[in-house]
Amino acid sequence: MYSIGDLSRRTGVKIPTIRYYEQMGLIAAPERSEGNQRRYERSELERLAFIRHARDLGLSIDSIKDLLALSQHPERPCGEADRIASEHLATVREKIARLRKLEQELERIVACDGNHTVGDCYVIRALADHSMCESEH
Amino acid sequence: MYSIGDLSRRTGVKIPTIRYYEQMGLIAAPERSEGNQRRYERSELERLAFIRHARDLGLSIDSIKDLLALSQHPERPCGEADRIASEHLATVREKIARLRKLEQELERIVACDGNHTVGDCYVIRALADHSMCESEH
DNA sequence: TCTATTGCTCCAGAAGCTATAGGTTTGAGG
DNA sequence: CCTCAAACCTATAGCTTCTGGAGCAATAGA
Numbered sequence: 448m449y450s451i452g453d454l455s456r457r458t459g460v461k462i463p464t465i466r467y468y469e470q471m472g473l474i475a476a477p478e479r480s481e482g483n484q485r486r487y488e489r490s491e492l493e494r495l496a497f498i499r500h501a502r503d504l505g506l507s508i509d510s511i512k513d514l515l516a517l518s519q520h521p522e523r524p525c526g527e528a529d530r531i532a533s534e535h536l537a538t539v540r541e542k543i544a545r546l547r548k549l550e551q552e553l554e555r556i557v558a559c560d561g562n563h564t565v566g567d568c569y570v571i572r573a574l575a576d577h578s579m580c581e582s583e584h
Numbered sequence: 585m586y587s588i589g590d591l592s593r594r595t596g597v598k599i600p601t602i603r604y605y606e607q608m609g610l611i612a613a614p615e616r617s618e619g620n621q622r623r624y625e626r627s628e629l630e631r632l633a634f635i636r637h638a639r640d641l642g643l644s645i646d647s648i649k650d651l652l653a654l655s656q657h658p659e660r661p662c663g664e665a666d667r668i669a670s671e672h673l674a675t676v677r678e679k680i681a682r683l684r685k686l687e688q689e690l691e692r693i694v695a696c697d698g699n700h701t702v703g704d705c706y707v708i709r710a711l712a713d714h715s716m717c718e719s720e721h
Numbered sequence: 722t723c724t725a726t727t728g729c730t731c732c733a734g735a736a737g738c739t740a741t742a743g744g745t746t747t748g749a750g751g
Numbered sequence: 752c753c754t755c756a757a758a759c760c761t762a763t764a765g766c767t768t769c770t771g772g773a774g775c776a777a778t779a780g781a
Contacts, residue, residue, distance in 0.1 A: 450778090452727060462728085463770060471768090482777040484728055504686055508768075536690040543683045546676055549641055553673040587747090589758065599759085600739060608737090619746040621759055645737075 449487040458495045465495065471508060473498055473515070506535055585615075586624040595632045602632065608645060610635055610652070643672055 455462045468474050474494055477485045494515070501511045510531050517528050592599045605611050611631055615623045631652070638648045647668050654665050 450727075451729095461770075464768085466730095467769060480728095480777080482728085484777070502768090504690065532690060536687065539683055539687050539690060543680060543687065546680045546683070550673065550676050550680065552641065553669060553676060587758080598739080601737080603760095604738060617746080617759095619759085620761095621746065639737090 449489075449492060451485045451487070454487050454492055454495060457492060458499050460495055460499050468495070468498065473508065473512060504535070505539065506531075510535065586626075586629060588622045588624070591624050591629055591632060594629060595636050597632055597636050605632070605635065610645065610649060641672070642676065643668075647672065 449457070451462055451465055454460070454465060460468075465474070469476055474491060477487045477491060480486050497515070497518075498511055501514065506514075513531060514528060586594070588599055588602055591597070591602060597605075602611070606613055611628060614625075614628060617623050634652070634655075635648055638651065639645075643651075650668060651665060
């Protein structure tokens with residue numbers, strides 16, 4: 448049996464976050480000690496590690512709920528799990544593409560050397576005037 | 585004079601968001617009509633366009649506040665504006681790097697072809713077992 | 722047994738909006 | 752001038768994913 452602190456240390460998920468996940472229905476309400484403290488079994492530790500890993504990868508709470516529900520039915524085809532992960536990959540790729548554009552634009556903006564006054568600062572002017580952008584966003 | 589709806593259409597910032605920005609102190613409380621509706625001048629439109637653009641670039645509300653305050657003092661050196669933009673560029677680059685790692689890992693995970701059952705699905709196993717990862721994250 | 726640490730619940734806040742409810746004002750057509 | 756739909760108002764709550772604090776109870780090691 449693990450206390451909530453044990454679980455936290457072993458998974459790297461902070462204590463209030465574990466309680467939050469319980470509230471959100473990601474993990475079941477565990478047994479309690481006589482003094483009303485949470486007591487977890489090994490299986491909960493594994494479930495929490497799964498959640499942690501999926502969150503690290505940026506999956507939403509809802510996606511994780513779906514994946515956890517799926518994993519309760521090992522006999523079903525796994526196309527659904529594949530779909531969730533693939534969709535997530537697509538959104539990650541989109542984010543990368545958008546950030547690349549920002550990077551380019553910020554590079555241009557930052558070309559200002561800081562050796563003059565705000566009145567003619569490229570940063571300020573670039574932000575004020577959208578038409579200076581090379582790509583639309 | 586523009587109504588809040590005009591301002592919204594011209595800048596692409598939604599009406600509740602404009603009111604929110606007013607509350608947050610990004611834009612000043614404007615004059616009101618006899619019937620208590622907001623009436624904006626052209627300068628407010630430009631200010632809001634600036635904010636919109638900076639938000640599109642991912643700058644935080646606080647950074648934008650700083651930049652707006654700076655732009656009120658055109659005689660000052662612009663090193664500060666430069667610093668804000670540079671810092672933001674650095675965080676954008678970090679985000680890109682992290683997302684690239686995720687992309688790689690998700691690519692490996694998604695290699696599952698969906699033609700079997702959840703019990704031996706690579707997606708589920710990969711999420712359950714952190715040690716399968718190639719890079720630590 | 723004492724006490725430091727850990728745990729409990731409940732509540733508020735962070736960021737940046739978005740939505741809803743319930744009402745008022747505006748402006749264009751008749 | 753009148754009407755009526757569209758636009759506007761305020762206030763408040765909700766979203767997401769946690770994080771932190773207050774005030775008190777339980778546990779574990781010396």
